[in-house]
Amino acid sequence: MQVKVWSYLKEYLNEKDEVHEAIEQVLNSEVLILGENVKDFENEFSAYCQSKYGIGVNSATDAIFFALKALGVKPGDEIITVSNTAVPTVSAIAAIGAIPKFVDIEPTSFLMKVEQIVDIITPKTKGIIAVHLFGQCVEMDLLTEVAAKYNLFIIEDCAQSHGAQYKGRMAGSMSHISTFSFYPTKILGGYGDGGMMVTADSELVNKMKRLRFYGMEKTYYAIEHGYNSRLDELHAAILRKKLLHIDEYINNRRRIAKRYDEELKHTSLQLPNELPENKHAYYIYVVRHPDRNKIMEKLKEKNILLNISYPWPIHTMTGYEYLGYKVGDLPETEKAANEIFSLPMYPSLTFEEQSYVINTLNEILKSY
């Protein structure tokens, strides 16, 4: 048997009729860009997030970039986030010419150490990007308090946390603007790139709509400088169908996580820590072990193909050398990058595949 960390094929085959119906509907409508499907999906998805407005774009990278622009970030401004995230969280800040500043992470949840934020606030700090990493939300009450005290905005980077909850509130409903990815692997993933900004602030909506559409409100007349980054009708139509299943996807993920928790709790792996105030959506199931590389090699020999999210902290990458960080600056982040790996996790992972992963891991870990 071969088990991959992620695969969409079984899910696609289960939902083939719905997906093809959506594609047919769009192709027959003769509206391929910014039509009813995008509008409806924006409304439906922002309502799902307990927010008000959605603005569909081409990717979450663009969504973060536009969110920062809409909130008035300028070159030289400082934005606080984490180095333990996907590169795009940081590249979107850099794309504006703003300066990413990093706090360290908590060693068991791998989320932002919120209490470190005050230590790195300067007069140039404009906002915070809270990354709800791996499917779990940052400590938002404390973060909101800090942000209010220092007059900073918050963007929630929800690329990995569709449907996650903090104290019963949905990821994406607790900040000025939140940003989502519909990249294929995501909890709500399409068959190509896609993203969305979600906000409850009506004053930001038109600005973000212009940014994705060459700076225009009406065609051929630019009010301001803008870009082209639109969610396609085809993707929106498919995502609307998939949104109907999102709770089922998350329940399946949670069921698989619970089984891993139960069946691996006696091993020397550090298992994910679902914080008491959170509902984890398990975008990925991240475990930790000091002998990570050897364990992964042995799993590969057994045809279990895993992934590391992420093997290199961003502040140690050559692309971000110019920020002036050095190894040792974010010890928990750096240590985690050497020890974490992700077990197979997607809603249609079969019971037999889960068993194969669990049994193989238990066998390998006997000698640790």
Ligand SMILES: Cc1ncc(COP(=O)(O)O)c(C=O)c1O
């Ligand atoms: C935390 C995080 N932020 C942002 C992004 C960027 O998403 P996209 O690929 O849609 O640009 C990703 C995707 O990998 C992500 O995981």
